[in-house]
Amino acid sequence: MNSKNSVVFDGQPLTIEAICRIANRQVQVQLSKQPKFIERINKGARFIDALLKEEGFVYGVTTGYGESCTVSIPLNLVEQLPKQLYTFHGCGMGDYFDEEQTRAILAARLTSLARGYSGVRYKLLQQLAELLKKDILPLIPQEGSVGASGDLTPLSYVAAVLAGERDVLYQGERLATEAVFAKLKIEPLTLKPKEGLAIMNGTAAMTGIACLAYQRAEYLSRLATRITSLALLALNGNAYHFDERLFSVKPHPGQNRVAERIRADLQLRRSAPRHDTRLQDRYSLRCAPHIIGVLEDSLPWLRQFIENELNSANDNPIIDAESERVLHGGHFYGGHIAFAMDSLKTAVANLADLMDRQMAQLMDPKFNNGLPANLSGATGEQALLSHGFKALQIAVSAWTAEALKLTMPASVFSRSTECHNQDKVSMGTIAARDCIRILELTEQVAVAVLLAVVQGVELRGNVDKAELSSLSAQTLLIPSGYKLSPALQKTVEQVREHSPFLGADRALEQELRMCLQLVRKQHWDLYDSSSR
Known part of the structure; x- marks a missing residue:
């Protein structure tokens, strides 16, 4: 349960205010340790593993991504696919998101993954929560996302940091993730086949900023x-x-x-x-x-748009472990946040114009x-x-x-x-x-x-x-x-x-x-x- 001093990620909906308090370091971050929650998360990852063994084919697990989905990946190369995904997306440019914005992005991604429909392990959620707890902030370039198929390039920097790669901001210094992890005795995560896609194929960058x-x-x-x-x-x-x-x-x-x-x-x-x-x-x-x-x-419906996106499973495919189904769709599409932000910026600019007059x-x-x-x-x-x-x-x-x-x-x-x-x-x-x-x-x-x-x-x-x-x-x-x-x-x-x-x-x-x-x-x- 969330309190004045902490925000717990347990799969339940979070508010805009909760994300902002995390971003401003006003609360402690906790990941639920409830057995039912842990089992719900791990069940999706186990379902992916079982599907691989039984059918040998899952989009984004044994295939390429997007237009490359028809390219089958031999099983002996499947483990390399997540690393390939975050590696070739490491092409962001422009200024880096600031500390507050980066925390909001991490919190938004953790909120979505905690819904339990992304086929990731509880261990991945722990690693993501650890970044927030210890304020290890991936350096994420602001430019390079078109906001559909998710914030692929910005979130590739999160995936890479979870695996111990690229750079972070830690205690005011830009440092190699590998060095910070070694100092804090954090084990880099070897991403499972679906996990690279689950981290990157979502709307966390735009939603955290929103x-x-x-x-x-x-x-x-x-x-x-x-x-x-x-x-x-x-x-x-x-x-x-x-x-x-x-x-x-x-x-x-x-x-x-x-x-x-x-x-x-x-x-x-x-x-x-x-x-x-x-x-x-x-x-x-x-x-x-x-x-x-x-x-x-406008604020009430803007809140609805933003909080619905925040509390959604917004990657692809969706993993329904309960029904043992892999559901292919386009939940990575950031249209609601795009419309909300385009609308909000116009309303805000009108305040500038009013005060100027x-x-x-x-x-x-x-x-x-x-x-x-x-x-x-x-x-x-x-x-x-x-x-x-x-x-x-x-x-x-x-x-x-x-x-x-x-x-x-x-x-x-x-x-x-x-x-x-x-x-x-x-x-x-x-x-x-x-x-x-x-x-x-x-x-x-x-x-x-x-x-x-x-x-x-x-x-x-x-x-x-x-x-x-x-x-x-x-x-x-x-x-x-x-x-x-x-x-x-x-x-x-x-x-x-x-x-x-x-x-x-x-x-x-x-x-x-x-x-x-x-x-x-x-x-x-x-x-x-x-x-x-």
């Missing part, structure tokens, strides 16, 4: 909402665009959840009168719940309702020299443009490969990698705009600018005489711990990097998780 992407996007949705609340105050916006009655007539749950969070941030009461003459704010304020809400409303309003005195140009907090002669957040807005535009450029769906770029055996492929791993990059860029946008909206809220306050950096946010008045709600006050104070009020110009890079690190660690609490 779990991480989902969690980051979920947090970004909440952060973009908090930024919107602060932007409304800084721009003296119309808070009643988020009226509960207004949103009741368009009942998308996620959209309404975003509006509810903004109402709570602003401590908005039901239908209070509004006396200013600006009835309608620009769309990046007025329609923020509708934009962020698309992501919020909010930043533009904050900077421009024609649209920011009385704030200084570029949110400059400089006074006296320094005001003549200072440019405030001008360069940061340029950077935000650059990051947003790059994120938007990457939203082209990868899944529609299928290429026929492998002698037209793999003639329609998912491109799921490319979609997942694109999604991670868009998340990285959007997180950068969010951090920059967060600094800007906090500056804007302070500039809007009825306090002398020279005193702003030393005063508690609680003393700062916001439009209509409201004080900051406790939630917004806390956010302002948290930001100011790492980035003081910008008076005279200074380089902001290190402050941005620090805040970005905190966002990626989800360090700041944003809304009650029960509100989902």
Whole structure:
């Protein structure tokens, strides 16, 4: 049974959160030692052995792979086939998956193999679990998978490491697997005929990355909402665009959840009168719940797609030891993850675009309702020299443009490969990698705009600018005489711990990097998780 401190692989379904906790080393990994589970796993391997003895023919065991499935392998060469498979697939390129991503990939593959339909030994699961327990991380190149017939090339690096080959990252160093295994007294695994195919012929790379992407996007949705609340105050916006009655007539749950969070941030009461003459704010304020809400409303079905894939047997062939059948199909096809990641990256990029537009309003005195140009907090002669957040807005535009450029769906770029055996492929791993990059860029946008909206809220306050950096946010008045709600006050104070009020110009890079690190660690609490 899983607990707060451990995740047990026992063939039962795991959640996205479990994979992310493993990836972040927040829990211990355990492989079930229950006799029934061990017997279920080993029964599939024994069935393969029996089938070999009786019939002498099993795809991927006594044959080549894919288009080469008609090539029969003499029984005296069958034992060499798994090594051949992971060897010739050792052609990955590009950057390596980082430590967090690699752990997620290993956890995703172990989850699938633990279902018991892949014909592998319990011993293989033990070896895979040992990599996670001791944090021995295969160096897996990111490029080279078309996402059907599984993540063959990326996962070949996992198979090779299980057998004591190639390189790993261990205790911060790149080392030969053989040396690390010798040091830790781990016996390299000689893969049985079906086991190389079972490890490689699945969707673990794209699915592990998808779990991480989902969690980051979920947090970004909440952060973009908090930024919107602060932007409304800084721009003296119309808070009643988020009226509960207004949103009741368009009942998308996620959209309404975003509006509810903004109402709570602003401590908005039901239908209070509004006396200013600006009835309608620009769309990046007025329609923020509708934009962020698309992501919020997508999260439940994205979870379904990702967790179904995570908890599936997704190699080929499927080994049904109970019925003594070998079932040939295409469960290695990553179409659901490809669609989920193509969809998620578009929803996330829209958050970058939203925040970029909010930043533009904050900077421009024609649209920011009385704030200084570029949110400059400089006074006296320094005001003549200072440019405030001008360069940061340029950077935000650059990051947003790059994120938007990457939203082209990868899944529609299928290429026929492998002698037209793999003639329609998912491109799921490319979609997942694109999604991670868009998340990285959007997180950068969010951090920059967060600094800007906090500056804007302070500039809007009825306090002398020279005193702003030393005063508690609680003393700062916001439009209509409201004080900051406790939630917004806390956010302002948290930001100011790492980035003081910008008076005279200074380089902001290190402050941005620090805040970005905190966002990626989800360090700041944003809304009650029960509100989902």
